[in-house]
Amino acid sequence: MQSSNAINYDYTVAKYFTVATIVLGIVGMSVGVIIAFQLAFPELNNLAGEYGNFGRLRPLHTDAVAFGFTVSGIMATWYYIGQRVLKVSMAESKFLMFIGKLQFWLYIVTVAAVVVSLIMGITTSKEYAEFEWPIDIAIVVVWVLWGISIFGLIGIRREKVLYISIWYYIATFLGIAMLYLFNNMEVPTYFVAGVGKWYHSVSMYAGSNDAMVQWWYGHNAVAFAFTVPIIAMIYYFLPKESGQPVFSYKLSLLSFWGLMFVYLWAGGHHLLYSTVPDWVQTMGSIFSVVLILPSWGSAINMLLTMKGEWGQLKENPLVKFYVLASTFYMLSTLEGPIQAIKSVNALAHFTDWIPGHVHDGTLGWVGFMIIGALFHMAPRMFKKEIFSKKLIESQFWLQTTGIVLYFSSMWIAGITQGMMWRATDQYGNLTYSFIDTVEVLHPYWTLRAVGGLFYLIGVFMWAYNMYKTATSSRAIEKEPQYASPMA
Amino acid sequence: MDMELIRTLQGWGYVSMIFILTIGLYAYIYHLYKSQKSGIKDYEKYANLALNDEIDDCLVEGLYSQDEKKINRSVKNELAE
Numbered sequence: 092m093q094s095s096n097a098i099n100y101d102y103t104v105a106k107y108f109t110v111a112t113i114v115l116g117i118v119g120m121s122v123g124v125i126i127a128f129q130l131a132f133p134e135l136n137n138l139a140g141e142y143g144n145f146g147r148l149r150p151l152h153t154d155a156v157a158f159g160f161t162v163s164g165i166m167a168t169w170y171y172i173g174q175r176v177l178k179v180s181m182a183e184s185k186f187l188m189f190i191g192k193l194q195f196w197l198y199i200v201t202v203a204a205v206v207v208s209l210i211m212g213i214t215t216s217k218e219y220a221e222f223e224w225p226i227d228i229a230i231v232v233v234w235v236l237w238g239i240s241i242f243g244l245i246g247i248r249r250e251k252v253l254y255i256s257i258w259y260y261i262a263t264f265l266g267i268a269m270l271y272l273f274n275n276m277e278v279p280t281y282f283v284a285g286v287g288k289w290y291h292s293v294s295m296y297a298g299s300n301d302a303m304v305q306w307w308y309g310h311n312a313v314a315f316a317f318t319v320p321i322i323a324m325i326y327y328f329l330p331k332e333s334g335q336p337v338f339s340y341k342l343s344l345l346s347f348w349g350l351m352f353v354y355l356w357a358g359g360h361h362l363l364y365s366t367v368p369d370w371v372q373t374m375g376s377i378f379s380v381v382l383i384l385p386s387w388g389s390a391i392n393m394l395l396t397m398k399g400e401w402g403q404l405k406e407n408p409l410v411k412f413y414v415l416a417s418t419f420y421m422l423s424t425l426e427g428p429i430q431a432i433k434s435v436n437a438l439a440h441f442t443d444w445i446p447g448h449v450h451d452g453t454l455g456w457v458g459f460m461i462i463g464a465l466f467h468m469a470p471r472m473f474k475k476e477i478f479s480k481k482l483i484e485s486q487f488w489l490q491t492t493g494i495v496l497y498f499s500s501m502w503i504a505g506i507t508q509g510m511m512w513r514a515t516d517q518y519g520n521l522t523y524s525f526i527d528t529v530e531v532l533h534p535y536w537t538l539r540a541v542g543g544l545f546y547l548i549g550v551f552m553w554a555y556n557m558y559k560t561a562t563s564s565r566a567i568e569k570e571p572q573y574a575s576p577m578a
Numbered sequence: 579m580d581m582e583l584i585r586t587l588q589g590w591g592y593v594s595m596i597f598i599l600t601i602g603l604y605a606y607i608y609h610l611y612k613s614q615k616s617g618i619k620d621y622e623k624y625a626n627l628a629l630n631d632e633i634d635d636c637l638v639e640g641l642y643s644q645d646e647k648k649i650n651r652s653v654k655n656e657l658a659e
Contacts, residue, residue, distance in 0.1 A: 336625035
């Protein structure tokens, strides 16, 4: 089959998900900033009655950024990259175009149901799996539609070889499908025992088994939502924007299989010093440390892709986003294994160091990569140059400052907290009460909220820049091959 | 089956699996580099899939339709004769 000049890539569904990414990013991160200030200033919990307290808003924050902002970003980039590296247009298949649009609208309806149910306090109480069973079913349907889209597009491709990014998208699809199904096995209480409302359920697992399945899921949600698809993005966008082929394609294949094998065993580190079997805990620790290898394999591959081309960092702000994303990936994949070592975990567990670790990964790696990816896509999707390079530069530095404030304050707070909890006097009595730690940590919690606010302002700058690019930027006649044009 | 036996089987299963998968991983590395070096497969050219991704760019490795495959086969046969 020969390609025709008359065919163009069709970015309709990619554009839909781009808008969703920006809107859900604003929602999820705004809620994040609000709850960060609530932790520092508890009286803010009372602003909107039961609907605005920390307990209601925290799952809304985590789910909106993970399953809203990030998943929309994954979809937007899939509907962009998928076509390009397979060299096939969505316009060539009415069926796949219909499936893509159906997936998007069903996804939006599901997101609305999630937002309403969480604000109403309807939750299964399982972290990152709070949705009740009717929403779970809708999510499964959305996911199956995405699967049809992935394998449908692969089925009609022109390019025989699947580029490494496609491998990572397939792994994302399969990984989350498996994790989501097993962790959300639940018993609808009304239909089985006549207890509770029609939408209520309890987990099918009990006690330690439930904890093990939950954290097998919880940690691998990090793997297959925050790592695997983001690697798919960087393997495409960094080479494409910089015009440099991946440093070592073989290393990318090797890292892929390493990551796939090792990640799935590391979840036990969330349950160190708990009632789960000791071997599960040890295995979680060991595999977490081994995980450094495949993670750094990808990250170093990306940094080496820029070998001899580091001058681009000065010229191109998008390359800055990608390189810093890769660097934050290295930082958080070194920090995570350190925290998973049993003796370190004894100090770190339940302290502020943990959200510090999570956020240098999510803000620095996931956030920067999705923001940079959508900036690269914008001129190609809208046939216009990016509205303002200066605004991207300002956004980059503001958000970088925000991330540094966030994780540095949480490192100091977390280690201080851990040390104070463990401190004992000569008779073995605890030296500090809980409120002593709260008083010491208050300035760091305020700093964290300010750091988050910086990042959020950057997201608004991004949204404005993207909006102006789509609506009133200068048109480009020819699609740029590598570096994105910007005013 | 008593618990002691289950634990022993778990232990042996775990160690064997780690051993087999480690061998598999190293064999895969060897296979990748050996194939590249001996010219059987040029993995590095696939990096161009991201760079040359216009719909009318040359294919790195195109898919043949069934008809084209048949034609190729008949051409090969003719050449062989």
